[in-house]
Amino acid sequence: MAQQKVEIQVEDHEGYRVLRPTGDLDVYTVGSLRxxxxxxxxxxxxxVVVDLDGxxxxxxxxxxxxxxxxxxxxxxxxxxxxxxxxxxxxxxxxITGFGEGVSxxxxxxxxxxxxxx
Amino acid sequence: xxxxxxxxIVGGFGLLLALIGLLGWVTLSLFASLRxxxxxxxxxxxxxxxxxxxxxxxxxxxxxxxxxxxINPRPELLEQYxxxxxxxxxxxxxxxxxxxxxxEQALMADLIRAGRAFHEVVDEEVLPRAAAGDRTLAFSFLxxxxxDAISTIETLGAQLRTxxxxxxxxxxxxxxxxxxxxxxxxxxxxxxxxxxxxxxAIVLPRRLVSDLGRLVDATRAIxxxxxxxxxxxxxxxxxxxxxxxxxxMQAGLKRLQQLALQDRELEIAASIQRNLLQRELPKTxxxxxxxxxxxxxxxxxxxxxxxxxxxSLTVVVGDASGKGIGAALLATVALSVLRAERxxxxxxxxxxxxxxxxxxxxxxxxxxxxxxxxxxxxxxGEARWLNMGxxxxxxxxxEASPGKPRGxxxxxxxxxVLGWFEDPGLEETVARLTRGDRLVLYTDGFLEAKSPDGETxxxxxxxxxxxxxxxxxxxxxxxxxxxxxxxxxxxxxDDDLTMLIVEFQGASVRESVTTPRGEEPWHSKR
Numbered sequence: 308m309a310q311q312k313v314e315i316q317v318e319d320h321e322g323y324r325v326l327r328p329t330g331d332l333d334v335y336t337v338g339s340l341r342x343x344x345x346x347x348x349x350x351x352x353x354x355v356v357v358d359l360d361g362x363x364x365x366x367x368x369x370x371x372x373x374x375x376x377x378x379x380x381x382x383x384x385x386x387x388x389x390x391x392x393x394x395x396x397x398x399x400x401x402i403t404g405f406g407e408g409v410s411x412x413x414x415x416x417x418x419x420x421x422x423x424x
Numbered sequence: 425x426x427x428x429x430x431x432x433i434v435g436g437f438g439l440l441l442a443l444i445g446l447l448g449w450v451t452l453s454l455f456a457s458l459r460x461x462x463x464x465x466x467x468x469x470x471x472x473x474x475x476x477x478x479x480x481x482x483x484x485x486x487x488x489x490x491x492x493x494x495i496n497p498r499p500e501l502l503e504q505y506x507x508x509x510x511x512x513x514x515x516x517x518x519x520x521x522x523x524x525x526x527x528e529q530a531l532m533a534d535l536i537r538a539g540r541a542f543h544e545v546v547d548e549e550v551l552p553r554a555a556a557g558d559r560t561l562a563f564s565f566l567x568x569x570x571x572d573a574i575s576t577i578e579t580l581g582a583q584l585r586t587x588x589x590x591x592x593x594x595x596x597x598x599x600x601x602x603x604x605x606x607x608x609x610x611x612x613x614x615x616x617x618x619x620x621x622x623x624x625a626i627v628l629p630r631r632l633v634s635d636l637g638r639l640v641d642a643t644r645a646i647x648x649x650x651x652x653x654x655x656x657x658x659x660x661x662x663x664x665x666x667x668x669x670x671x672x673m674q675a676g677l678k679r680l681q682q683l684a685l686q687d688r689e690l691e692i693a694a695s696i697q698r699n700l701l702q703r704e705l706p707k708t709x710x711x712x713x714x715x716x717x718x719x720x721x722x723x724x725x726x727x728x729x730x731x732x733x734x735x736s737l738t739v740v741v742g743d744a745s746g747k748g749i750g751a752a753l754l755a756t757v758a759l760s761v762l763r764a765e766r767x768x769x770x771x772x773x774x775x776x777x778x779x780x781x782x783x784x785x786x787x788x789x790x791x792x793x794x795x796x797x798x799x800x801x802x803x804x805g806e807a808r809w810l811n812m813g814x815x816x817x818x819x820x821x822x823e824a825s826p827g828k829p830r831g832x833x834x835x836x837x838x839x840x841v842l843g844w845f846e847d848p849g850l851e852e853t854v855a856r857l858t859r860g861d862r863l864v865l866y867t868d869g870f871l872e873a874k875s876p877d878g879e880t881x882x883x884x885x886x887x888x889x890x891x892x893x894x895x896x897x898x899x900x901x902x903x904x905x906x907x908x909x910x911x912x913x914x915x916x917x918d919d920d921l922t923m924l925i926v927e928f929q930g931a932s933v934r935e936s937v938t939t940p941r942g943e944e945p946w947h948s949k950r
Binding site: 334366367370379395401402403404 | 792
């Protein structure tokens, strides 16, 4: 099956960027998010907040892309935080333990405050 | 604008038809021209000549008849004179329209005038004198005036013949000239038409045949298994379109070839995975184990493992993130480490630590594994497990008791997924099962099944279905649950479904729960 795409908007903020994916994040679409995160590192902009308000569904592939993103951003001297109010995703973060050690907050501004230095 | 092959062929034939039409027109017009010269000769010059001769002959005959009458006055000679007079008059009338040139018409007018002069001499001088018996004087008039008129008539007749002969000579020359011209024109037009026809007949089909020949060569190459031969045709017609579609077909065949190769590789991977996964469950008196696995693809990330050692039964249900080959490889790594460490006598905590290290070392940063590593004492019903980022087990009680729900999620202390954290946590949950209790272990494929509206099946529907189906045999519960999930997702399940029901059949033991933290580990999600 050809890789499907999820629309991702990129916003520049003071000291970090916000990625806003729109659509389901699953095994078929997660490549777009992975590519976008890779580009942040290429652009030497490794501090990123991923806003999940436009993502109604996320499976383990989507969570895997976020976890891989955290690891890569930290290796590049930055960090990845998550802005999310969707209960379903927050539940997934709790079950898997992703929420521990990664900044997760309802708004992008609050999430950005939790970047590890 | 694209020139289609149809228009090219129609255009070619049209041009050919136009050339044939032109050839026909030229031929007809040239023959018409020849015909006009022929008409000039046969319809005007020759009859003109004949009539002029006839007139002169008639006057000569009239003169001879009158002369004979003067010598021997027989009435039939006079009748012959009158008859020839009518003949000359008739021929003179016929001659007018036959003579087209003004000089010939002037000669004919002079000839008619001379003829009238001759008739005046004969009718008014000669014949009255002859009738009066004075033949000598009549002869004298005929010799003096009549012979002059006849002589003039003969001279004019000769001039007319000469003129007509000239007309015929000119016409012959003209006929010859036009014939030659016709031959040359017809030859040139024929050669031109043939040349253009040959060009059309050779060049157009040659290009078409050459392009089609290249396509045929490429088709033969496909027959030999060579899918890389490119056919670049820029003819601007259906053949170019055909070549483009042929290229698409080549690309499609190549993709199919690659897919077939991938399918073969997938089958190999699936075979390896089938061999690795639990095939036969160990006999465990006191505990009944009923597994179910439904894979979304040939290979997947879900797995389970069971081992019995005396009264101790180890049950593991795992789920590697992602799907397909990547998830299957991840599952293989986890399962291999698990079995290897257990074979060396390591305890659950050590096994989990080693699995985490192995997964962190081997896998890409986007992948992780969740699992529940449970041990059940088949004699006492004590169950202990490490939940590594996995959905919590569900307990279906053997029978309803007042104040307690029939089924509930067993939310013990949480640990984190394997393959990502340096320290995923190793806190254990402990529960006591009573006779008939069923511990349901499962993967997130049930919870994350998505309806066409985008809604997930979720924990609430899952718990409700389990409790509704609890009177059934474990295998029936599993099958019915899978059917419900498939119905919910309208048959489109993207994730694997794995479930393992552990039914405790041993002695009834009082339910009690302890955790290292001393917290209540069983929470109802309802």
